[in-house]
């Protein structure tokens with residue numbers, strides 16, 4: 192018993208500033224999702240919901256919780272890469288929204304959707320994702336995963352107009368609708384025409400090639416977690 196008590200005290204003094212007896216003692220600790228008292232020291236809570244867990248593309252993120260002597264503990268679990276045939280992802284398609292997309296370009300008004308992040312420094316949810324999420328009734332970007340490269344799909348004539356597309360970086364992404372691919376007479380894709388809104392610009396038509404920002408080869412079709 193003394194041994195246990197000693198080890199608890201030892202754990203506590205290792206980092207005295209984070210020493211605690213109850214979760215309540217940790218309320219000042221600066222953690223994104225709050226903190227709890229674990230083995231006499233304050234630890235950050237990893238997640239509160241699945242969306243808080245960052246897993247690689249193609250993986251399912253889960254905020255797993257378990258109960259232990261009156262405490263609930265949360266931690267992130269990434270469910271591993273699924274073979275193409277059993278992917279829990281479906282391609283996001285909304286070709287039937289063509290008219291609605293064209294109307295938004297004509298109206299020249301931002302499309303807002305609360306499922307998208309707000310634009311930096313504002314409360315307006317009118318990012319490029321908001322346009323796609325709203326027209327396609329899609330879930331938030333956190334449920335998206337990278338599909339096929341648009342440039343390749345274009346050269347194979349395997350993509351239809353008004354397919355939603357996106358870049359897939361950690362941040363600074365752009366989502367849009369493909370309108371058309373420009374090809375040379377021998378079938379080489381040299382440009383994409385897209386419909387897009389940005390935080391700054393209402394829905395508009397934009398031409399992309401390999402010298403623009405973003406570049407046309409950075410765009411992929413969107414897979415959405417089921």
Ligand SMILES: *[C@@H]1O[C@H](CO)[C@@H](O)[C@H](O)[C@H]1NC(C)=O
Pocket residue numbers: 381398399400401402403
């Ligand atoms: C790429 O697009 C820009 C902007 O539309 C255009 O000015 C430029 O000439 C294009 N470059 C090529 C190689 O097509």
